[in-house]
Amino acid sequence: MSLDITIPSQDLLRLIDASLNADYTSVRQISNRIASHSASFAPEVSKKIKLAIRRNGVPLRASGYSENLPTDPKSRSALVEEQAWPVCPVFLNESLKKTFESFISSVKNYELLLKNGLTGRMNLLMSGPPGTGKTLVAGHIASALNMPLYVVRLDSLVSSLLGDTAKNIRSVFDFVPEKNGIIFLDEFDAIAKLRNDHHELGELKRVVNTLIQAIDSLDDRAIVIAATNHAELLDRAIWRRFPYRMDFEQPDIDLRAHLWDHFLFQDQGDATTTSALAKISSNLSGADIESISLSARRLSVISDTKLDLQDVAIDSIRSAHPDINILSGEQLNKKELCRTLHQQFRLNQVEILSIIKTSRQTLSTYLKE
Numbered sequence: 001m002s003l004d005i006t007i008p009s010q011d012l013l014r015l016i017d018a019s020l021n022a023d024y025t026s027v028r029q030i031s032n033r034i035a036s037h038s039a040s041f042a043p044e045v046s047k048k049i050k051l052a053i054r055r056n057g058v059p060l061r062a063s064g065y066s067e068n069l070p071t072d073p074k075s076r077s078a079l080v081e082e083q084a085w086p087v088c089p090v091f092l093n094e095s096l097k098k099t100f101e102s103f104i105s106s107v108k109n110y111e112l113l114l115k116n117g118l119t120g121r122m123n124l125l126m127s128g129p130p131g132t133g134k135t136l137v138a139g140h141i142a143s144a145l146n147m148p149l150y151v152v153r154l155d156s157l158v159s160s161l162l163g164d165t166a167k168n169i170r171s172v173f174d175f176v177p178e179k180n181g182i183i184f185l186d187e188f189d190a191i192a193k194l195r196n197d198h199h200e201l202g203e204l205k206r207v208v209n210t211l212i213q214a215i216d217s218l219d220d221r222a223i224v225i226a227a228t229n230h231a232e233l234l235d236r237a238i239w240r241r242f243p244y245r246m247d248f249e250q251p252d253i254d255l256r257a258h259l260w261d262h263f264l265f266q267d268q269g270d271a272t273t274t275s276a277l278a279k280i281s282s283n284l285s286g287a288d289i290e291s292i293s294l295s296a297r298r299l300s301v302i303s304d305t306k307l308d309l310q311d312v313a314i315d316s317i318r319s320a321h322p323d324i325n326i327l328s329g330e331q332l333n334k335k336e337l338c339r340t341l342h343q344q345f346r347l348n349q350v351e352i353l354s355i356i357k358t359s360r361q362t363l364s365t366y367l368k369e
């Protein structure tokens with residue numbers, strides 16, 4: 001396979017220019033173009049470029065470079081932050097995947113839709129429980145569209161000074177589209193929650209109205225993504241501004257199997273084990289599965305031992321079903337554990353044996369007793 005690719009001299013010059021100006025939005029855009037262009041004849045190189053773009057998105061900022069981000073005049077804190085594109089893949093159920101893809105293709109085919117009178121606002125509202133992948137999806141959308149993602153810091157947006165809040169909203173809604181970026185209102189319920197804080201109702205109404213006006217005044221092509229845990233707290237008038245919706249739920253059994261496979265086995269798991277773990281983790285979010293997996297992997301690396309799947313199973317049952325009492329360590333009652341797995345979670349013997357350290361014969365005796 002060839003490791004050489006040809007870069008048009010214009011791209012190379014622009015890339016050098018952008019690098020020296022620390023304009024990393026352009027560095028990423030040009031590099032991404034080169035990666036897409038070389039994907040067909042040098043897939044390995046293309047992959048490496050894409051990885052490099054993702055991995056190295058943030059250090060420029062860490063090294064002291066900062067774009068001229070809009071700030072709150074009083075506190076001087078930034079109103080938006082650029083969020084790096086994610087490296088982690090996202091696993092979605094069929095219906096969410098469909099909306100995700102249709103959103104991206106609508107943005108990409110904007111001109112065509114426009115010609116046929118079919119455009120609408122490119123605004124997406126995501127709702128659902130914590131840790132189910134909303135923020136991650138926003139990052140994937142930005143990366144698929146090759147656009148920078150600007151997260152609006154709602155806490156700094158709402159100023160204690162009357163009038164500044166409206167100015168802040170304006171400056172964010174002016175700044176981001178100018179950068180050809182996506183406006184991301186993450187944890188959007190913070191706006192609605194102001195109601196319970198010391199802010200008065202009139203002030204909240206003003207904030208919401210200014211926000212609505214700001215959304216309405218955007219160019220049709222501008223993209224706004226909002227994410228919330230509590231869609232029901234949002235104003236109806238806000239809902240109407242978001243024609244695309246993704247309602248996240250806790251992952252179903254198939255999705256959980258994929259999440260275990262990815263986070264615990266780095267995509268190398270076997271179907272029996274991942275299905276066994278999926279069966280016992282019914283109330284866990286993607287973030288929960290990730291956290292249990294990573295702590296098991298850390299332990300295995302540090303103690304230089306194999307992954308302890310039995311511990312993973314116990315951890316998952318404990319987090320997903322706090323009502324079930326499972327002892328661990330010295331007090332572990334393996335027979336009880338196997339019976340619980342069999343009776344309560346409907347694991348068959350092969351599945352139990354894939355996660356519990358015991359022999360087939362012992363397991364049969366446990367289950368027969």
Ligand SMILES: Nc1ncnc2c1ncn2[C@@H]1O[C@H](COP(=O)(O)OP(=O)(O)OP(=O)(O)O)[C@@H](O)[C@H]1O
Pocket residue numbers: 088089090091092128129130131132133134135136137227228229285286287288290
């Ligand atoms: N569907 C998923 N696919 C892949 N990874 C996931 C998924 N859901 C959660 N994760 C993992 O959990 C982490 C946290 O998810 P994320 O921040 O996107 O959740 P969220 O829905 O935005 O939660 P919150 O409502 O608390 O902001 C992700 O970075 C990822 O590692």
Ligand SMILES: [Mg+2]
Pocket residue numbers: 134135136186187227
């Ligand atoms: Mg989030």
